[in-house]
Every structure is written in structure tokens, then in C-alpha cells.
Amino acid sequence: MVDAKNIFDKAIWQTVGKIACGRVMSYGEVARASGYPRHARMVSKAMSRSADPLPWHRVVRADRTLAFDIAGELYKKQQTLLEKEGVQIISGKVVVADIDKDLDELLWGPDE
DNA sequence: CCCTTGACTATCT
DNA sequence: GAGATAGCCAAGG
Numbered sequence: 001m002v003d004a005k006n007i008f009d010k011a012i013w014q015t016v017g018k019i020a021c022g023r024v025m026s027y028g029e030v031a032r033a034s035g036y037p038r039h040a041r042m043v044s045k046a047m048s049r050s051a052d053p054l055p056w057h058r059v060v061r062a063d064r065t066l067a068f069d070i071a072g073e074l075y076k077k078q079q080t081l082l083e084k085e086g087v088q089i090i091s092g093k094v095v096v097a098d099i100d101k102d103l104d105e106l107l108w109g110p111d112e
Numbered sequence: 113c114c115c116t117t118g119a120c121t122a123t124c125t
Numbered sequence: 126g127a128g129a130t131a132g133c134c135a136a137g138g
């Protein structure tokens with residue numbers, strides 16, 4: 001038996017697992033890279049269903065904000081994990097050198 | 113089959 | 126920048 005759901009989940013886990021340290025991907029990007037565009041919402045489900053040590057903390061929203069409530073425990077956990085991998089959170093947004101567009105602004109701090 | 117929900121996204125105000 | 130709206134797709138009641 002082959003459930004499409006299983007295939008989908010597996011593809012998502014594999015894509016997420018390919019994300020390197022210090023790098024982040026949005027749900028839409030993960031879904032698209034897995035071959036399922038517009039399945040951003042399904043990505044969240046797939047990761048929740050996964051019992052494997054998936055680097056879910058490297059998956060953020062399209063605007064680089066964390067997907068959880070700012071006052072939630074998961075939010076703080078994700079932020080801690082990201083900072084531990086060299087990723088910093090400024091103004092609630094994930095800052096990665098991969099963006100390299102406004103490095104000056106990043107270094108100086110867009111919020112301050 | 114209809115309705116609600118969700119770790120989403122893009123656009124408009 | 127923040128809130129509201131619409132679009133999107135799948136799972137569960």
C-alpha cells in the first residue's frame with residue numbers, strides 16, 4: 001500500500017533534512033522543493049507527524065518570521081536552536097548571511 | 113457532502 | 126509595521 005500522504009511526508013522530511021546549518025527555508029520553499037507547490041500548510045503537518053530528529057527549526061515563514069506565537073515556548077525553543085547554529089533573530093525576524101543584500105543594515109541592525 | 117482548522121502566502125489598506 | 130482579506134490544499138468531525 002502506498003499512501004500519497006506517506007510519500008508527501010517523506011519528501012518533506014528529506015527536503016528539510018537537506019537544509020544546511022545557518023540556512024533557513026520557508027514552508028512554501030520546502031513544499032515547492034519537495035515537488036508540492038502551494039502545500040506550505042501540509043509541510044507543517046508533515047513535520048508534526050515526523051518522529052525523526054527533523055531540523056524543523058530551520059523552517060520559517062516566507063517573511064523570515066518564526067511560525068509560532070512570540071510568547072510561545074516553541075518560539076523560544078526555535079530561536080534558541082537557530083542561534084545555536086549561528087542564526088540570529090532581530091526584531092522577531094531571522095537574519096541569515098545567505099540574504100547578503102543589506103549586510104550593512106543587518107550589522108547595524110534594521111530595528112536599531 | 114459541508115464546515116472548521118492549520119507550524120502558510122500574497123496583496124491591500 | 127500591523128491588521129484584514131482572499132487564495133490555497135489536505136485532514137478530520
